[in-house]
Amino acid sequence: MSLLNLRLQELHNKLHAKEITVTDLVDESYKRIAAVDHKVRAFLKLDEENARKAAKALDEHSGEGHPRGLLFGLPIGVKDNIVTEGVTTTCASQFLSNYNPIYDATVVSKLKEAEAISVGKLNMDEFAMGGSGENSSFYPTHNPWNLEYVPGGSSSGSAAAVAAGEVYFSLGSDTGGSIRQPAAYCGIVGMKPTYGLVSRYGLVAFASSLDQIGPLTKNVEDSAYLLQAIAGHDPKDSTSLNTEIPDYISALTGDVRGLRIAVPKEYLGQGIDPKVKDAVLTALKVLEGLGAVVEEVSLPHSEYAVAAYYLLASSEASSNLARFDGVRYGVRADNPKNLLDVYLKSRSEGFGNEVKRRIMLGTYALSSGYYDAYYLKAQKVRTLIKRDFEQVFEKYDVVIGPTAPTTAFRIGSQTEDPLTMYLNDILTIPVNLAGIPAISVPCGFSDGLPVGLQIIGKALDESTILRVAHAYEQHTDFHKQRPQL
Structure with a gap:
């Protein structure tokens, strides 16, 4: 068995007892990457020299007194829109x-x-910008469970690398489901924290009011440990929440007796694959068997979430990406005729089709004469969606449904149909619009591909969704299953 398949506590004990070294763990990661990443294509850039130097330094000073946390020496991958000093960050x-x-x-x-x-x-x-991993300008990532299928997106490599055993865990970003949807497609755990809980400083902005960094892990316990490490106030981020961070690990009690679960009828209605629906209903029965109370509710404005999201996110993208002009950032086009030509040619050559599509949509929505009709109306819908959740959470502890309406789809099957592609995020987008936390955990398989269960909580109540997810996980073994590459 690979060292990277051991539980976090087991690895920590082995490191503490000097049965293994940090260098052993880093070796294991790079060996696995060498063995499978030519199939999965999860990585854009390896930082092997610096990683091995860091591992050696940790090994040399591992006995020098200061206490080691459980993340000590563990190999992690970072999504390529999170900046890293001295290591190319390309988005x-x-x-x-x-x-x-x-x-x-x-x-x-x-x-x-x-x-x-x-x-x-x-x-x-x-x-x-995407929900499949196919919009990378370098090459698409493949789903480790079936290499002919997408791993989800936009955190495609972050999910695939964990599922394929290339790293112990990874960081992704979630604007409309970009952590939870690929986690569901790849059969791992993906968490989108409350907006502002984790600093966005150093995250290349797509839609600033929606973006949130979060963990992708093999199980819920690891997600709690990783969230504990990255959460907290950051004065460098004006949207960072100055709030006390609880002990997420202590929330993993396994006890959900008396917990009230809301199941929105809109999340299990038309458009949801019957096998996905069956897996979710079976998961709810597991939680009922543990003493939770499950009741159907309505989130009536959910049907407008996709339209509102793509107007708001594209508008913010149009503004945020204006800085990429071939002068201050990025690759400049060759032989421009004048300054305007620098902007035109650099942006035309530098951006891919999906990015251009969203910039154009956002620019239109923000333009004079259309702002009130589109952008302002979308903001009002966002408020209604937020109120829907607030009303449900007055009576219930969590909201549960599928993470995505279907399992992963074949690579290339939706590239010519962006509207169908956008609808894959229909169940995750409302969470980002409301700014609340949610987690996706594996809850079954359909035709050999994983199904994700989404657990949504109140703002800053990550502890409860982690508790529910962990309790469910302890009574199933879907999270233990690994793809055979």
Whole structure:
């Protein structure tokens, strides 16, 4: 068995007893990457020299007194829109193919403080715009469960690398489901924290009011440990919440007796694959058997979430990506005639089709004469969606449903149909619009592909969704199953 398949506590004990070294763990990660990543294509850039130096340094000083956290020495992958000092950060775009950051994102600094080791940068949809991993300007990532299928997106490499056993865990970003949907497709755990709980400093912005960094892990316990390490106030991020961070590990009690679960009828209605629905209903029966109370509710404005999201996210993208002009950031086009031509040619050559599509949509929604009709109306719908959740949470502890309406689809099957592609996020988008936390955990398989269960909680109540997810996980073994590459 690979060392990276052991439970976190087991690895920590082995490191503490000097049965293994950090170098052994890093070796294991790079051996696995060498063996399978030519099939999976999860990584864009490996940082092997720095990773091995860091491992050696940790091994040399491992007996020098200061207590080691449970993340000590563990190999981690970082999504390529999270900046890393001295390591190319491209957002999977040709536009940033030459961008070498001079600082670390706050989450990367926190992981270094926890003495985890970054082994490389992970593939993604360009500028996090996509739900399949196919919009990377370098190459698409493949689903480890079936290489002919997508791994989901935009955190495609982050999910696939964990599922394929290439890293112990990874960081992704979630704007409309970009952690939870690929986690569901790849049969792992993916968590989107409350907006502002984890610093966005150093995350290349797509939609600033929606983006949130979070963990992708093999199980719920690891998710709690990783969230504990990266959560917290950051004065460098004006949207960071100055709130006390609870002990997420202590929430993993396995006890859900008396817990009230809301199941929105809109989340199990038309458009949901029957096999996905069956897996979710079976999961709810497991939680009922543990003493939870399950009742049907309505989130009536959910049907407008996709339309509102794509107007708001595209509008923010149009604004955020204006800085990429061939002058301040990114690759500049050759032989421009004048300054306007620099902008035009650099952006035309640097951005892919999906990024251009969203910039155009956002620019239109923000333009004079259309702002009130589109952008302002979408903001009002966002408020209604948030109120729907607030009303449900007055009576219930969590909301549960599928993470995605279907399992993963074949690579290339939806690339010519962006509207169908957008609808794959119909169940995850409302969470981002409301700014609340949610987690996806494996709850079954359909035709050999994983199904994800989404557990949604109140703002800043990550402890409860972790408790529910962990209790469910302890009574199933879906999270233990690994793809055979």
